[in-house]
Amino acid sequence: MSIREARVNAKINAISHTPITFEQPEERNSKGEKTGRKLKVSEYFGECVFDIASAAEIPENIREELISVKQGHRKFNNDHAAVIAKAVTDWATSRGATHFTHWFQPLTGGTAEKHDAFLEIKKGKPIEELSASKLLQGEPDASSFPNGGSRSTFEARGYTTWDISSPMFLIESTNGKTLCIPTAFVSYRGEALDIKTPLLRSISRISEVVTDFLQIIGNKNSKHVVVTAGCEQEYFLVDRTFFFSRPDLVMTGRTVFGSLSAKNQQLEDHYFGSIDERTMAFMQEVDLCLHRLGVSSKTRHNEVAPGQFELAPIFVDANVAADQNQLIMSVLKKVATKHNFEVILHEKPFAGINGSGKHVNWSISDNTGLNLLEPGTEPHQNHRFLAVVSIICEAVKRHGGALRMAIASASNDHRLGANEAPPSIISVYLGDTLEKIYQSILDGKPFTPDNNSVMDMGARQLADLLKDNTDRNRTSPFAFTGNKFEFRAVGSKTAVGLPMTVLNAAVSEVFAEANAFLKADIESGKSVDESLAALTKKYATSSKSVVFNGDGYSEEWIKEAERRGLPNHRTTPDALKVLLDEKQTKFLTSQKILSSSELNTRFVVLEERYEKMREIEFKTLISMVHQNILPAAMTYKNTLGLIAAQNKSLGLESEVEVELLKRLNELTKWIYSETQKLSDALDKLESQDHRSQIIASELLPMAESVAIWCNKLEEVVPNDLWSLPKYYDMLFLR
Ligand SMILES: [Mg+2]
Secondary structure, eight states: OOHHHHHHHHHHHHHHOOOOOOOOOEEEOTTSOEEEEEOOHHHHTTTTEEOTTTOTTSOHHHHHHHHHHHTTSSOOOGGGHHHHHHHHHHHHHHTTEEEEEEEEOBTTSSOEEEEEESEEEETTEEEEOOOHHHHHEEOOOOTTSOOTTOSOGGGOOEEEEEOTTSOEEEEEETTEEEEEEEEEEEETTOOBOBSHHHHHHHHHHHHHHHHHHHHHTTOTTOOOEEEEEEEOEEEEEEEHHHHTTOHHHHHHSSOSSOOOOSSSSTTOOSTTOOOOHHHHHHHHHHHHHHHHTTOOEEEEEEOSSTTEEEEEEOOEEHHHHHHHHHHHHHHHHHHHHHTTEEEEOOSOSSTTSOOOBOOEEEEEEETTOOBTTOOOSOGGGOHHHHHHHHHHHHHHHHHHHHHHHHTOOHHHHTTTTSTTSOOSBOOEEOOHHHHHHHHHHHHTOOOOOOSOOEEOOSOTTSOOEEOOSSOOOTTOSEEEOSSSEEEOOSBSSSOTHHHHHHHHHHHHHHHHHHHHHHHHHHHTTOOHHHHHHHHHHHHHHHTGGGBOOSOTTSHHHHHHHHHTTOOBOOSHHHHHGGGGOHHHHHHHHTTTSSOHHHHHHHHHHHHHHHHHHHHHHHHHHHHHIIIIIHHHHHHHHHHHHHHHHHHHHTTOOOHHHHHHHHHHHHHHHHHHHHHHHHHHHHHHHTTOSSHHHHIIIIIHHHHHHHHHHHHHHHHHSOGGGOOSOOHHHHHHOO
16 A cells, blocks of 8 residues: 555544444343433442442441541451451452452552452352452562662562552453452552552641641531542543554654644634534543543533543542542543544643643542632631641742652653643742732731622623632642642643642641641630731741742743742753752651652652653654655655656756755755764663753753654655654544
């Protein structure tokens, strides 16, 4: 097949893929026959989740114990594990599960599983069983997981241990079901080798200090505090036909070069546009799968870039939210394949248009349902709320560098500071009202709210609109949005566990100090409100430099942030250095969230990951230059040369052909020489120290230069000769 035929076929394939239907859940009568009535979502929501709170097989006393363990009030009595193991085995096997697995999150950023059958042979007879010990603990062959050199081969044991606070669930595949048991993953010496363990530690810590805070200020009914999170997931969809024709998408998750189509997102007509049929069919099946898994997928819409979409769930406990986000990413991938799409979670798969993020909506509430970030109707009177916000601002001010570290990756580096994405400077957006309130506190003046909370739309047909306390500032990496903070700098591919761990720990550190301050102040005879006001003023003053309500994408902000002394770590290697800085990580070690050796492990793993990812990108680019790009240019040159020779024999001029040949010569020369430079630098890299720094400061710019020349060539070579799908194909044809 010629290149031309292959590309035309790929296009025909992509546009002839039709929406895929799937079986909607239907009611069944007592005989198990379908009645024809489609079930409501509420009727099948969570049917693949083993819910401790409602499982009939669990006796009441153990159920109460589990709920209390979940809230961190006590340790689980391992003697009760057998009851749970039996109950979950009955539940899972009666639904067709044949296997179970400890499901954990190693430092790869993804999830890991190793399946075991329920099948046991007891006294010569086959039975289904999950023993208490296998529920509680597993020992996967862990030597191949990243450990950052924290374990030598002889002590390569790693253990998975049941996380009681995250529910077990069933994963369905084409020919069967598997019970997944969320677990932590630790080394023989008890070091966290995963993302979950430090997150759980940070959640316990924040719960402890914020409960103390509430007790000190007189909320005697506050016995327990939870961090809640909701992770908005952005992604691209590309037809599989095109995906597998782009080696860079397959190998690296992004295009390493590509000329932008004439129309991309300039008209802003994709954002919230009506969703095309094929994508809608995909989204509907994603929602069905997630709802059955107890993930409350709530919002779906077109995002700004063509081919880009978003899914957002309702917030839940932070640990469950982190697990559910992993499930969301894996369901998106799985369902996309069925619909002949490939889902792209990379933060910047296409240069020149928006990348994808994962806004982590973060808040803290107590057992009485009180959301500490709820301003109420009169935020300026709400001393507790103002104090909490000032504590969080102080936390971000102190640990902006660590927060930046927590979201650092090769892929997110392309997004931070690029189109429509937060810059790598971590600042806080509070919105107009709050900013004015804090300013009046700093000035020591009373705050008078403007009475325009209801907007008159000037049209009688329209209902009055209640104005929010904050406008949406899309340019801020950490923004207050009504009753929560949104950590927006988190990348779309990133596991949310580490960013949340660092945020929780940073906030806990300041809460602990605030508690000491308040206690002393109240004991000295001040009222709670007076003390909260004094605390607010203290932190509003010291964190003033991190609050920025303007345009975070502007050049002026970068200069202004530098004047304010805020860190601006543009690249992952720069950002990761924080992990080795004792001063900057003391808040993690002193609160026992991550030990220095665990921090060191993370540094080694993340840095190595950065290097490997970039090396794969460079190698992919080099091979595409030699296998696809230069051959296309040569073929075109050959055609032009033949025409010129023919013209000459006929006594005709060949001005255009010669012009084009000159242009092609120029472009191929640059592509070849820049690629050669990159290739030589890559060969030398192995023997050098500070590889990640060299990659970020020298090799990546070289690769970007190759990409620029390739893009120019792509624009002049005829479609017929270009073997790779273009942005136009991938973003618009479906
Ligand atoms: Mg979005």
